[in-house]
Amino acid sequence: MNSIRSLLAAGAALAALPVLAHAQAGHPNFTGAWEVTPYTGQLKPADGKPVPLTAKGKAEYDKHLAAAAKGDRKWDETSICLPEGLPRLMIIKEPFEILQRDKTVFFVAQNRLPWKAYFNEKLPDDPDPFYLGYHVAKWNGPALVIDSAGFRDSTVLDDKGLPHGEKLHLTQTLKLAPGGKTMTVSYRIEDPEFYSRPWTATASFARKPDSFQFPEEVCAEKLQSTAPKR
Numbered sequence: 236m237n238s239i240r241s242l243l244a245a246g247a248a249l250a251a252l253p254v255l256a257h258a259q260a261g262h263p264n265f266t267g268a269w270e271v272t273p274y275t276g277q278l279k280p281a282d283g284k285p286v287p288l289t290a291k292g293k294a295e296y297d298k299h300l301a302a303a304a305k306g307d308r309k310w311d312e313t314s315i316c317l318p319e320g321l322p323r324l325m326i327i328k329e330p331f332e333i334l335q336r337d338k339t340v341f342f343v344a345q346n347r348l349p350w351k352a353y354f355n356e357k358l359p360d361d362p363d364p365f366y367l368g369y370h371v372a373k374w375n376g377p378a379l380v381i382d383s384a385g386f387r388d389s390t391v392l393d394d395k396g397l398p399h400g401e402k403l404h405l406t407q408t409l410k411l412a413p414g415g416k417t418m419t420v421s422y423r424i425e426d427p428e429f430y431s432r433p434w435t436a437t438a439s440f441a442r443k444p445d446s447f448q449f450p451e452e453v454c455a456e457k458l459q460s461t462a463p464k465r
Contacts, residue, residue, distance in 0.1 A: 263377050263411045265340070268443035269418060270330040276394035278322070278422065278436040292398055292429035299396030310396060312389055316454035318347045318366035320390025321383060321405060322422045326438050327394065330449065340372050340379065346452045352381045359385065364401050366390060379409040392424065400428040416442050 280286060288296060299310050313319050324344055325331060334341040343349040352370035362369050362385035369385040383405040392399055406423040418440045425433040 262374055263379075263415070264335060265333045265379060265409060265411065265418065266335045267445070268330050268332045268447045268449070269440040270443065271326045271328070271438050272441045273439075274326075274328040276326070276328075278326070278393045278395075278397060278424075278438075280434045281421070281437050282435075284434075286397065287431045287434055289427075289429055289431050295398040295429070296396060299391070299398070303396065311391070318390065320366055320386060320392075321350075321368060322407065322420075322436075322438075323391060323393050324367070325420065325440075329452075330443060330447070332449070340381070345449050346454060352383075358382060364388070368403075368405070375408070377410065381407040381409070383407065398429050399424075399426050402426050402428055418442065 278286075286296075302308065302310060308314055318324065319327060324347060325342075329345045331345065332343040334343065338354050340352045340354075341349060342351065348367060350367040350370065352372035354372050356371045358369055358371055364385055364387040366387050366389075368383045370381055370383045372379060372381050374380070384403065386399065386401065386403045386405075388398075388400045388403075390399070391397055404425040406425075408421045408423075410419050412418065419437060420440065421435055421437045423433060423435045424430060
């Protein structure tokens with residue numbers, strides 16, 4: 236029994252090494268489950284000004300708002316189980332998990348595909364667009380900065396339907412509060428097709444307890460429950 240316990244302890248220590256390496260290097264540890272608080276479903280510029288939409292961006296956004304007011308959300312492809320895209324996936328009313336390692340930071344959402352950011356890499360020059368894009372990570376003092384591009388234009392930035400195109404460049408800056416129980420993330424949006432200038436929104440997140448268990452969520456079951464009866 237003692238041998239088994241020793242093996243288990245050794246395995247746990249090995250699994251923790253990448254995280255310990257970050258702590259020893261002086262970087263904060265973002266590993267854990269998080270959920271946006273408060274949930275608003277909407278990105279707003281941190282400077283208090285209106286979202287700087289171009290004429291094309293405003294036309295697309297107005298179309299989304301008008302359709303949603305009539306109960307029509309066909310523009311929202313999550314209704315057919317396609318991914319939310321970013322930053323929307325982080326600010327929906329569902330938790331996600333961060334797994335911080337030496338060379339990579341993994342993000343695992345409750346209901347969607349995981350995505351990851353690599354340290355010491357560069358974004359591809361001409362990528363095939365992905366729902367969740369491509370990501371690279373770096374440290375800026377205690378802040379974790381994630382640079383992202385290569386998104387499909389079929390997703391939106393938030394639950395209200397702010398649009399974007401394939402030229403979207405997203406910069407996320409994650410900062411832990413003292414004590415590590417809360418986190419602030421700033422989102423810098425650059426997309427000249429839909430926004431007349433770069434702009435920044437922020438969101439706050441609360442860390443879940445270590446004992447937190449993600450509930451099982453199967454999107455196809457939602458589709459089945461809302462499908463017309465035959």
